[in-house]
Amino acid sequence: MTIVLIDDDISDIEYCKELLSKNFDGFDTLEYFTDPLKGLEYLNEHKPDLLIVDVEMPNLSGLNLLKDLKSPNTEVVFCTSHDKFAIDAYRHFALGFLLKPYNETEFIAIITKALHRLGSSKKEPVNNKLLLDTLALENKKIAIPTLGCTYFSKIMDIVRLESVDSYAKIHLTDGNIHISSYGIKFFENSLTPPLFFRVHKSHLVNVKKITKFFPDGTLVLDTGERIPVARRRRAGLLELFNGQSTSVLN
Structure with missing residues (x-):
C-alpha cells in the first residue's frame, strides 16, 4: 500500500507521519510533498492507495488538486486548520476530513474508515466534479x-x-x-x-x-x-x- 501526504507545512507532515507509523502498519511506501504541483505529478504517475492532502496551499489548493487527479481509485482524506470549509460536503461524498491540529483519536477513526473503503469490493467512485461544484456553491x-x-x-x-x-x-x-x-x-x-x-x-x-x-x-x-x-x-x-x-x- 502506498500513502502520499501533501501539505505545505512540514511540521504537519511530520506529525501525520508519526501518527501513521504509531497506529498503522502494512503500507510499503510513504511519500510526502510540500509542493502540491510536484505531489500531483507523483499522484498521476504512481496512483497511490491513499492521499492525505491539505485544503489550503499556495500554487494549488487541495480542492483544485482533486480536480486534476487522474487516479480514481485513490482514497482521499482532506485536512485543514479552517473549519469554515464544507465538512458535511466531504462527508456526504464519503471523503475523510481532518481538522488541524490533529486529534489522534479522530485521526485513527478517519484513516481506518479510508482503509476499509480501499478494501471494500463495493466501493463507489467519488464524483469529483459534483463534489467541487457543491463546495463552490457552499462558499x-x-x-x-x-x-x-x-x-x-x-x-x-x-x-x-x-x-x-x-x-x-x-x-x-x-x-x-x-x-x-x-x-x-x-x-x-x-x-x-x-x-x-x-x-x-x-x-x-x-x-x-x-x-x-x-x-x-x-x-x-x-x-x-x-x-x-x-x-x-x-x-x-x-x-x-x-x-x-x-x-x-x-
Whole structure:
C-alpha cells in the first residue's frame, strides 16, 4: 500500500507521519510533498492507495488538486486548520476530513474508515466534479434584490424560499426574512441540487436543513418548520440522498 501526504507545512507532515507509523502498519511506501504541483505529478504517475492532502496551499489548493487527479481509485482524506470549509460536503461524498491540529483519536477513526473503503469490493467512485461544484456553491454569495435594496447573503445561510404570489420570501438561518420582487424561478437558477431542491411549486429548500421526511410527504427542517413535498417530487428528493448521508432523513 502506498500513502502520499501533501501539505505545505512540514511540521504537519511530520506529525501525520508519526501518527501513521504509531497506529498503522502494512503500507510499503510513504511519500510526502510540500509542493502540491510536484505531489500531483507523483499522484498521476504512481496512483497511490491513499492521499492525505491539505485544503489550503499556495500554487494549488487541495480542492483544485482533486480536480486534476487522474487516479480514481485513490482514497482521499482532506485536512485543514479552517473549519469554515464544507465538512458535511466531504462527508456526504464519503471523503475523510481532518481538522488541524490533529486529534489522534479522530485521526485513527478517519484513516481506518479510508482503509476499509480501499478494501471494500463495493466501493463507489467519488464524483469529483459534483463534489467541487457543491463546495463552490457552499462558499458563494447570492444577490437578493428587494424593493428597498439588494442584500448579499451566503448561499448556505438560506434555509428556504417560499413563493408568495409573484414574490419570493427568503428565510435565513439568523431568522431574518427578505421579500424579493423576483420569484422563486429567478433564484432556482443559482440554488441548484445537490444543495437545494424544489420540493413544491411554492417551496425551494436547503437540503442540509432537512431533519425528517414523513410518508405523507411532509419535510421537517432544523428550524422546526414543516414543508409539503409534491407527490411527483418525492422520488427525486430521495434520490438526491443516494450515495450521500441518508441519516438526515431518519
